[in-house]
Amino acid sequence: MRGQDQVIATLNELLADELSAINQYVVHAEMCANWGYSKLHKATEARAITEMRHAEKLIQRLLFLQGRPQVSAMGPVNIGERVEEQLRQDLQAEHRAVTQYNHAIRLCEEAKDHGTAELLRTILQEEEEHVDWLEAQQEQISQLGLPLYLAQQRDD
Ligand SMILES: [Fe+2]
Ligand SMILES: [Fe+2]
Numbered sequence: 284m285r286g287q288d289q290v291i292a293t294l295n296e297l298l299a300d301e302l303s304a305i306n307q308y309v310v311h312a313e314m315c316a317n318w319g320y321s322k323l324h325k326a327t328e329a330r331a332i333t334e335m336r337h338a339e340k341l342i343q344r345l346l347f348l349q350g351r352p353q354v355s356a357m358g359p360v361n362i363g364e365r366v367e368e369q370l371r372q373d374l375q376a377e378h379r380a381v382t383q384y385n386h387a388i389r390l391c392e393e394a395k396d397h398g399t400a401e402l403l404r405t406i407l408q409e410e411e412e413h414v415d416w417l418e419a420q421q422e423q424i425s426q427l428g429l430p431l432y433l434a435q436q437r438d439d
Pocket of ligand 2: 334377380409410413
């Protein structure tokens with residue numbers, strides 16, 4: 284099925300952001316593992332895998348619409364040197380994802396491509412959950428203090 288050029292371009296823009304998110308989160312997850320924060324490692328690794336599934340769905344849809352998936356273009360990757368900075372950078376990436384998916388859904392609806400809009404809506408809900416989880420971590424840090432929060436991240 285032939286997709287509209289604007290929809291295909293938008294899917295490729297979303298794909299670039301997913302690819303940079305995967306890289307950022309994998310590095311953050313492994314830094315946390317290296318520091319011994321195994322709970323943060325697990326949670327961040329799981330989020331990276333979810334982003335990989337998103338990339339997979341976007342690639343499937345691009346091929347379905349007879350578009351060419353662009354996987355060599357990537358958005359910015361922002362690595363935090365400390366846990367708090369990592370959470371801040373990841374939250375920024377997730378806020379951007381929510382904004383971009385909302386924008387893309389509107390564009391697909393205007394182009395009357397409701398099938399693509401439907402797919403993007405399912406991904407958007409997971410990005411919203413990512414925002415919620417990261418906000419909860421920041422809230423825990425502000426309530427518990429950083430040392431106690433980090434102490435709780437050590438064991439499985
Ligand atoms: Fe994603
Ligand atoms: Fe996400």
